[in-house]
Every structure is written in structure tokens, then in C-alpha cells.
Amino acid sequence: MRKRVISMLLAAVMTVSMVSGMAVTAAAEETEGKQLSVQIGPDPETIDPALNSAVDGGNMLLHAFECLLTIDQNGQIAPGQAETWEQSEDGLTWTFHLRDGLKWSDGSDLTANDFVYSWKRVCDPMVAAPYAETVLGMVEGFDEAIGGNLDALQVSAPDDKTLVVKLSAPCTYFESLAAFATLSPVQQATVEANGDAWAIAPETYISNGPFYVTEWVPGSHIIMSKNPYYWNADAIKLGSIKFNLIEDSNAAYTAYQNGEVLMIKDVPTEEIPSLEGSDEFFVDPIIGTYYISYNTQIEPFNDPLVRKALNLAIDREYVANTIMQGTYSPATNFMGPGWVDTDGSSFMDNANGGEPYMSATADIEGALAALEEAGYPNGEGLPVLHYSTNDAGYHKPVAEYLQSAWAEIGVTLEIEIVEWSSFTPMRRNGEYEIARNGWVGDYADPSNMLDLLYSTNGNNDGKFNNPDYDAAMDIARSTIDPEERSAALHQAEDIMMNEYACIPLAYYNDFWMQSPKIEGAWHSAYGYWHFMYADIAD
């Protein structure tokens, strides 16, 4: 009896674990060639080009797909699936000429019609692509297409190797969009046969880039193997890349130390001080700025002088280098490094006559003077201000810093920590006084970020409304003269910086660890790691 009881109990315990099936995760498929094991983020929510809006997914798409154009190692536009391209004189018609013999990863032919299908799919309301308007909003017929009449979109393929796009307004940065992952081609037959699920199984995830997905265990890893049908396959040295979907930065760091992965994106912040100076630790800028929004529609933030005072009281050098441990760089402009001016040069270098708009260190006297001019000498008469942020990364330490920095000019700040999912809609609806904000660019044209302060922009969380600013942005939108456009964009930044529309705090950087064994990989200002042409030294 005693044995029976124990065995019954054990049986009860074990049934559950048995019922669940003992199918252990299939061992990695044997692939030829070297496998590079890296960590560039947790499980992507989606790797469907049309649906992705996150950098994690973007890194995957970059390796699995190739757009008409690509961005090269120097941040310049380069040929991709299209070998040559041209725009009409009025800037409204773009023609792309595809390479010879393009193929999908399943070996079938890829034609210009695949692009036509894919671009129309991005507009499909049933697909509901988050970036549809960003990447195709300027194409003629977009408004009808987004309403469901997909064929209204003026994208056509006169022959298998030519793609013609008609725009409703000039878009001088259309090349950047033609290199944007949302506009990657997807295979019509596969997508139509499988619906949204085409992008979750390696068998149906047909792509056209340097690699193709051969295994995806959600929450564990994605393996991509070299795509032998890729036009430039001869230049690919790796046999496969294993993207380890590690969520915990300490786990990633351990795996790196053990040599299980050769590159990790998520470095534990507490390790950073000991890593500085190491030749395996890298810091590189990405296009984006950590900034603070004022709700410019309410008192006292409708007064540019108050905004100025709060702006000047901040020591950005201290924030970026001490609080953020050098993983950010102090922001003296709104538009930081990496943004490309209309002539291909650095937008930041050309801004404000080449001078920074603000000092990287605090100007307490200037701040006090501005406060006095606004009618609040030494902060007297100002109500208690409220700063809203979610708690992640450096957000809370930054909030605490602001509290102490603004106390120096007599401003009392209360911090409100809000859960991220509640924080985002709250900020968007303007239910705050001062709030953490940030933007990482989708493409390197400065309009991508300057649009944030356009009065009707959906991301204008501060509800900044300045007719001169809007006018400058309107010119930037409509002109096809590069110089006029550049001048308008710089004028817009001048206006928002002089008005202290928000508080640019720090420029984003990516920081990561990478083994010297990895050769031929590079990191771009878009926050992407390019491993397609990498190799592993023996």
C-alpha cells in the first residue's frame, strides 16, 4: 500500500509533465559554414516587413530582406534590388530598374510585380501596417488605397524589371523610403495562402535578402542561413547567423563572457564603468534624441521664458556622462549626429552656423534671468511642477536629477512614475505638465524628427503650435530644390530652439560588446547591426 501511495503521487506529478509532451526543442539544423551567434534583442513581435515598427524586428528584416535600395556602411543610399533609378524633373515620378535574375529564397523568380503587390499590401486596411502613411503617404492614390481600393495606388510594373512610382507631392527623400524595411518585397502566393501566419514559420517565410530564416523558436532563437539565391551571395562568408533572443542583460553578458555569443546588444548598465576603455565595448551614435516635452498649451509652459529657464538650468554634460554613464551624449541641438542634410553632409554640422544652440553645461544665471523676466524671480510665484515618466533605463535617475537641478533656480518638481502602457496615451493626450520623451529616426532625413513639432502631427505631444515653424516645414515638404529645402529645415530647428519648444537632453547611442573575432560587420545610425558580410576570424 505504501508503495502504491507514493507511486500514485509520483504518477500525478509526472502525468502533467508527460502530457505536455517531451518533444525537446529540435537541435539546431546543421548548416554549412560558420555560424555567428549574436544577441540583438528579445523576441521580435513580428518579422513581417509590413507590420514591423520596432528596431528588434528591423534588425531581422535587414538580414532576411532587401529593398529596392539599401544604406551602405557610410550611411549613404546604395543600390539594392534595384541597380539604377531616376526621378523625373518635377520629382513626381520615380523609376527603379531591377537587377537581372533576382530570386526569392525558395529559388523562384522575383519581379517588379512583387514590389507592386507588396507596396499595395502595406496600404491594405486589413493588414493595418503601422508605417503605411510614413512610407507611402506621398504616393498618388494613397488615400484611396488606405480606404481599401488598393489598385488606386500609383505603383506599376511596365515590365518585370521596372517599377514606376508616381507621387502626389515631391519627396526628395524618397530614396530613403525605398530603402525602408516596410517596403521590402513579400511573396504574394505565400502570403495569400497563409495570411498573417506566413511570417511565423520558417517554411513559409520566403525572403529575398542575404539570409533566410531556417529556424525560429520564439523566446529562444532565430537562425538565418545564407541565401544561395541572393544576387550577391558570393560576398557572404557566414553559413548562418544565430540571433539569441535573450531578454535579460545579465544573461546576455554571461553568455558573452562564456563565448556562447560573440556580440551582445544588451550590456548590464552596472558593468559599464568597468568596461570603459575595453576594446570589446563600443559606443556609437544613432539618429535620435532623448528630450523632454512641455505641455505648451498650459501655464506656465506657454511662456517661452519659463521653458528657457528650465532648459538652461540643466547640465547636460552631467546627465549624459555621469547619470547615463556615457551611454548617451549631451544634446546641444534638437537634431543630433547621423541626420543627413539634403546634400549628403551632416545636418548637425550645418545647424546654427555650425555652432551648438545651447551650452552642454548649466547656465544658472541665464536661467534665473529668464525666470525673473517671466515674472517669477527666483522661482517665486511658480506652482509646483510635475514631471511624468515611466520607469525604465535611466528615466527615474534623470527625473531625480531634474528635481535637484531645478531646485537650484527655485523650482519645485514632483515626479510621477507611470506604467509605460498608461504613460504613452497620457502623454499623447496632453494629460501632463512635463514629460519624458524621445525619438529614434526611421530614416535619416531631418524631416522625420522635425515633423514632431508640426502643429497637427500625431506625435506632437507638447502641442507646440507655431505658424512660422509650420510654414518652414511646409516649404521643406513641397520644394524640390535641395538648397531651399535645407534652409527651410534649418530654419525650423532655429525656431524651435529659440522658442525652447522642448528640452533636448541627450543624443541616443547604441552601446554593445563585440568580440574582435567578428570581422566585416558594422553598426548604422539607424540602430542596426549589419552582419551580412561579416566573417569570424579563426
Place this chain on the structure above:
Amino acid sequence: MFKYILKRLGIAVVTIWLIATLTFFLMNMVPGGPFLSEKAVSPAALAALEAKYGLDKPLLEQYVTYIGDALHGDFGDSLKQRGRTVTSIIASKFPVSARIGGLAVLAAFCVGVPLGCISAMNRGKLGDSIIIVLATCGIAVPSFVICTVLMYTFGVRLGWLPTLGLNSWKHYIMPVTALAFYPTAYITRLMRSSMLDVLGQDYMRTAKAKGVSQFASLFKHALRNAILPVVTYLGPLLAYTVTGSFIVEKIFTIPGLGGEFIGSITNRDYTVIMGTTIFLATLMILMNVLVDIVYKLVDPRIKLK
């Protein structure tokens, strides 16, 4: 007993329905939504997304549709992990969690019960004190600390065990140990106190007086009575453990279900919140019914009504 099980299952259905209803309305009351991002999605895209998943309909209608679909076994598509259904997420991730969780419970039971017995039999002696101290530590130390210590010691310093994934039996050792720590300690304490209780009973003294060997009296008479509280604890423990631990999975990069519970809530992935909640509730209730049946087998005096 058959009637009893039927009755329990009937109550279970009502309980699950109540839990589903409460969860549904509570999660919809929380601000935010599944299609949020730092960057605003255009109103047209947002409207299209909401229409696609029926979130533009009145809440009551959404509820009726959901319950109707759920009754037909359709728990919907994940709103965040596009292309995956809730059923497929649970089906692919639960087995992983269940394997680790099941092994952890098994280990906890196999280690905790003997430890508890030894401790009780040596009450007040050195062995007892050591076990009690260890058990207290096991309960007090949070699992992320255990995970980190294990990982640092065996993964980094000694390099004996792999820290990433679940490719071989070696990969299981650390996560299972980490997961088994708390229940082992709990079972040890539970077993000890209930064993002490039983050892003081008259029938134990009778057995001893009859000259029954200590070994036989312990296993034949004491253990069966003393193990009842452990069995009670085992049901909910099993349900919790096999559905995965967020922390252990995160630290050891295990593709289990634990992460989905937390992830779905932070993402406001409504269908996954509902699916995982209903799944856990169902499992919990089934385990409790199972425990009652095991009770009856262990102790025939118990009558199930």
C-alpha cells in the same frame, strides 16, 4: 466519487466563467491598449487595426463574441504577436514550462519529504537545526538571487553548465534547481511540522509499544497521515510551477509560458491575457480536484461529497 467529480467540474466551469468575465472587464478598464507605441500610429492605421480585431465594437459586444468564440475553443489571435493564435502560443510554450516545472515539483517532492521526515525525527538536534536554517533560507531568498548565484557559480566561474536555452539535459539543471528551491523548502517545513504532529499521536506510541520497527512505523503509519498537507499544497504548486516562471525563464532564456503572463499584461495583448488566465485557472481547478482524489487514495477515511 464519480458524482463528486462531476459536481466539482460543474463548479469549476462556473468559476472559470467568473474569472474570465472579471479579467475581461478589468483589463479593459486599465488605460492603454495593444496598438500603442512610443511613436503614434496614424489614426487611419489605428482604426484599421481596431476594426480588424473587433476592438471598435462596444465592450459588451466584444465580451459576448469572445465568450462565444472561447466556448468553441477559439481563443483568438494575439494582438501583438501578429500571425500567432493564442492557442498556438500556449501550445508551443506550455510544454517547455511544464517540463521544467514538472521536474522542479518532482525534485521538490523527492527532496522535501525526506528532509522534513529526517528533521522531525531528529527534533532539536543538530541535523534538524541545519535543515530548518536551510529551509528558511530557501523560502526567504527570492528566485532571481538563486538564479544569479547559480549562473555566476556554475555558468561563469566553474563553467560546468550552459546558461542559454534548453538543448541538452545539462541545460535543465540550473533552471530546475532554481525553480525547485522554494517549494523544496516549503515542503520540508510542511512535512516537518505535520510529521511532528503525527509522531505525537497515540497510535504511534501504540505502534512503538507493539515493537514495530522505527522504519516501519514511520513509513507505514506516520508518513501516510503526515503527507496530507503536502498533497494539498502540491496541487496549486503544480499548477503554478508548470505554467512557468517569468524570472527563471527570463534569466535562462527559456521559451516558456511564464513570460507570456507578464508580457501580455504590459503589452495589453488582450486575447493573450484572457487565454493565459483561463488556462491557468483551469489548470489550478483541475489540480485541486486531482488533489482531492489523491486525498481519498492516501486516506480512505476521507469521504468525498
